[in-house]
Amino acid sequence: MTLWLHTLAIALLVSLGGALWRVWRGPSQADRMMAAQLIGTGGVAVLMVLAALQDWALLVVAFALATLAALAAVGFVKSESPDGAGDPEEAPPVKKMRGTGQDRAQNG
Amino acid sequence: MSLVLDMALCALILGVGLATVAGHGVFRAVIFFITYGLLLAIGWARLGAYDVALAEAAISAGLTGVLLLAAHGRLRRLRAAEEAPLRPNLPAALVATGIALALGWAWFALPDPTAPDLTAALPQSGVGNPVTAVLLNFRAWDTLLEAIILLAALIGLWMLARDRAWDNPLGLRYHARAGGVMASFGRVLPPIGLIFGIYLVWAGAEMTGGAFQGGTVLAAVCLVSIMADVLPAPRIAQPAWRLALVFGPGVFLLSGVAGAVFAQGFLALPPELAKPAIVTIEAALTLSIAVTLVLLVIGPPDEGGQDA
Amino acid sequence: MADIATYVLTGLGLVFFIAGTVGLIRFPDQFSRLHALTKGDNLGLGFIALGVAFQTETWAQVAMLLLIWGLALLAAGTVSQLVARAAVSESQKP
Numbered sequence: 303m304t305l306w307l308h309t310l311a312i313a314l315l316v317s318l319g320g321a322l323w324r325v326w327r328g329p330s331q332a333d334r335m336m337a338a339q340l341i342g343t344g345g346v347a348v349l350m351v352l353a354a355l356q357d358w359a360l361l362v363v364a365f366a367l368a369t370l371a372a373l374a375a376v377g378f379v380k381s382e383s384p385d386g387a388g389d390p391e392e393a394p395p396v397k398k399m400r401g402t403g404q405d406r407a408q409n410g
Numbered sequence: 411m412s413l414v415l416d417m418a419l420c421a422l423i424l425g426v427g428l429a430t431v432a433g434h435g436v437f438r439a440v441i442f443f444i445t446y447g448l449l450l451a452i453g454w455a456r457l458g459a460y461d462v463a464l465a466e467a468a469i470s471a472g473l474t475g476v477l478l479l480a481a482h483g484r485l486r487r488l489r490a491a492e493e494a495p496l497r498p499n500l501p502a503a504l505v506a507t508g509i510a511l512a513l514g515w516a517w518f519a520l521p522d523p524t525a526p527d528l529t530a531a532l533p534q535s536g537v538g539n540p541v542t543a544v545l546l547n548f549r550a551w552d553t554l555l556e557a558i559i560l561l562a563a564l565i566g567l568w569m570l571a572r573d574r575a576w577d578n579p580l581g582l583r584y585h586a587r588a589g590g591v592m593a594s595f596g597r598v599l600p601p602i603g604l605i606f607g608i609y610l611v612w613a614g615a616e617m618t619g620g621a622f623q624g625g626t627v628l629a630a631v632c633l634v635s636i637m638a639d640v641l642p643a644p645r646i647a648q649p650a651w652r653l654a655l656v657f658g659p660g661v662f663l664l665s666g667v668a669g670a671v672f673a674q675g676f677l678a679l680p681p682e683l684a685k686p687a688i689v690t691i692e693a694a695l696t697l698s699i700a701v702t703l704v705l706l707v708i709g710p711p712d713e714g715g716q717d718a
Numbered sequence: 719m720a721d722i723a724t725y726v727l728t729g730l731g732l733v734f735f736i737a738g739t740v741g742l743i744r745f746p747d748q749f750s751r752l753h754a755l756t757k758g759d760n761l762g763l764g765f766i767a768l769g770v771a772f773q774t775e776t777w778a779q780v781a782m783l784l785l786i787w788g789l790a791l792l793a794a795g796t797v798s799q800l801v802a803r804a805a806v807s808e809s810q811k812p
Contacts, residue, residue, distance in 0.1 A: 303721055303773070306728075308411040310766075313732050315418045318449075320739035322422070324751075325441050326429060332805035333748050334441045336755055339797060340738060342471070343759035343790055345448045347735065347766045350783065351728070352455055354773045359618040360455050361782045362610065363463045366627060367451065368786055369603055370472025372793035373630045374444055376592070377476035379800040380584070380637055381483025382807075387637075389586035389593075390803030595796040602789060 304355065311351045318344045335378045342371035416456060423449045436485065440478040447471040460618040461541045464610075468626035476633065477707055536684025538616040545620065546688045550677040554666065557659045557695060560702045564655070568646065571710035579643035581708030586639045596638025603631030611696045615685065621658075621692040625699030632704050644704075646711065651701060658698025662691050720772040727772070731765030734758050748805055756798045763790050 321344065324337035349364035379390060426449055430442040447470025454463035528540050535543035545553045586592040607628035614620035635641040644651045665687055666677040673680045679687050738758015745751045767787040771780045 303724065305411055306725060308415050310728055310732060312411075312415050312418050314735060315415070315422060317732075317735045317739045319422055319425075320743055322426060322429070322442075322445065324742050325438065325445065326433065328438065330748055330805060331437050332801050333751065334438060335801055336748070336752055336798075337742060338441050338444055339794070339801070340742060340755050340759050341445045342448060343763050343794065344735060345452060346786060346790060347731065347763050348452055349455060350763075350766055350770045350786070352452070353779075354770045356455070356458070357460065358775065358779050359460050360463075361779060361786065362613075362618050363451065363455055363460060363467055365606060365782070365786050365789070366464055366610075366623065367448065367467045367471065368789045368793060369599070369606065369627055370468050370475075370630055371448075372595075372599065372789075372797060373472050373634055374475040374479065375793070375797035375801065376595070376634055376637055377479045379592070379797075379804050381479045381486075382804040384487075385582070386480065386483045386487060387582035387584045389590060389638075390800055390807055391587040391590040391592065392585070591796050591799045595792075598792065 307351050307355045311348055311355070314344055314348050314351065318348075331378075331382065335375065339371065339375060342367065342374075346371075419449065419453055419456060423453060436482050440475070440482055443478060444471055444475040447474065461539075461620060461623065464618060464620075464623040465626070468623055468630065472630055473626065473633075473703060473707055480707075480709075534681045534684070535688075536679065536681060537688055539614060539618070539620070542614050542620055542688065542692075546691060547679055547684060550662075550666070550679075553695075554659065554662050554677065557662060557698065560699065560706075561655060561659060564702050564706055567706060568710050575711040577645060577647055578711040579645050580705060580711050581636075581643055582712055584637050584639050584643065586637075592638045593640060596635040596640040600631045600635050600640075603627055603634075607631070607696070607700070611692055612689075614692065615689060621695040622699055625696040626703060628696065628700035629703035629707070632700065633707055636704070636708060643708065651705070654697055654701040655705070656698065658691075658695035661694035665691055724769045724772045727765050727769030729769075731762045731767075731769060734762035734765060738762060749802065752798055752802055752805070756794060760791055760794055763787055 318341050321337045321340045325334050325341075328334055346364045346368050349360050349367065353360035353364065380387060383390060423446070426442055426446045430439050430446055433439060433442070447466060451463045451467035451471065454460075454466055528543070531548070532538070532540060532543055535547040537543050537546070586596070607624045610619035610624035610627060611621055612619075614624065632641065636643055646652075665679075669678040670676040735758055738755050741754020741758060742751050745754055764787050767783040771783050774780050774783070
């Protein structure tokens with residue numbers, strides 16, 4: 303079992319390495335953020351496997367990682383909005399002119 | 411096999427570290443930095459330093475990530491992000507390399523640590539987690555100063571505010587579609603995070619956890635609710651927030667003075683009172699750390715969109 | 719018996735993670751990549767949590783594993799929705 307759990311953790315790390323390639327490559331910011339999201343979930347999985355391997359106290363670290371990864375993603379979505387404080391669900395995803403985003407977001 | 415695992419992890423950490431500094435573009439560096447913190451947390455977990463892994467996951471992958479993302483968003487709104495130099499900044503690289511070399515030299519030059527055996531002293535500390543015993547009892551002085559430094563950092567940040575913005579809500583005016591996905595998330599996450607954060611503080615006395623880790627989780631879920639426009643943004647002038655900021659260091663200082671008057675000295679804890687005293691101080695510190703981190707991340711009072 | 723369940727379930731989880739990563743690398747546009755990724759990581763993490771749960775010592779650890787998975791599902795569902803919306807507005811910027 304120990305051997306399998308080690309192999310599993312290594313394979314998960316290699317899979318994370320693949321997602322890192324997408325962070326490097328992009329091209330869009332959403333691509334990079336999605337890859338970071340996959341790396342976050344993969345990190346949680348690695349920590350679960352390490353918990354079985356080393357110490358169950360590591361589940362606490364996995365929990366914290368899951369919570370904080372969600373915060374980082376919300377932070378990304380906020381910083382992507384026109385005024386840095388919005389919600390992509392507010393304004394309909396239609397083409398809009400630069401510079402008017404702030405007024406639109408306030409009214410929408 | 412565990413050697414292969416550690417080598418794979420080290421290769422990933424080094425690769426991500428290189429990618430963070432070597433690539434072009436601010437946003438890519440920010441995302442690599444977030445994954446760097448995540449991998450470091452796994453590295454600390456492999457080393458058996460679970461409290462450090464917890465702090466690394468919470469601070470580096472979470473709060474610092476949000477700060478850097480917000481900074482990038484602001485730069486982009488100011489149309490400055492893409493003007494970042496594409497060539498490596500030679501003086502900065504030299505200074506950073508110098509610091510890295512000095513640290514490496516210090517690592518090898520230092521004698522082997524001859525710390526006193528903690529397991530012998532642990533029963534007198536009142537708690538079972540050696541990390542908590544060191545932070546809140548044997549080296550309480552350091553922790554007290556750290557709590558005050560956090561406060562000083564916040565005051566330094568507030569100095570960036572203009573006088574006329576002083577009474578405004580802190581940070582940007584966050585808004586979200588009422589009843590939308592983000593607003594719902596801002597309502598669902600806090601109860602889970604609240605329980606988890608308090609659990610971390612309570613469990614920290616005997617197991618992995620502690621005031622700092624618990625406070626960071628509380629700060630994270632509080633930030634999500636503020637960003638999702640579920641909680642109103644705080645203002646500097648509100649007494650409840652100010653009280654929450656100084657509550658932890660205040661309780662800590664008071665218990666230190668009580669130690670000077672009734673026990674062996676400043677910040678000394680008599681063994682029979684150590685456990686309740688530590689849990690009380692940790693609870694108070696957690697509140698203050700959480701509030702300070704929230705206020706640090708959302709930033710100084712905003713002038714209402716005049717900056718862009 | 720418990721060990722066999724762990725082998726099978728964590729193996730399945732690994733397959734989903736690798737599938738998610740391959741999709742993230744190979745798929746041509748960001749919305750299909752998002753699709754690959756959300757399937758991959760939610761199911762992958764779930765199978766790994768279930769597989770690891772067969773090795774636990776107490777029920778509290780099982781509960782903790784399932785709680786982490788639930789939290790990850792909730793966060794991933796929310797986040798992928800929001801990131802996709804942000805990607806729509808990003809791709810339509812002039």
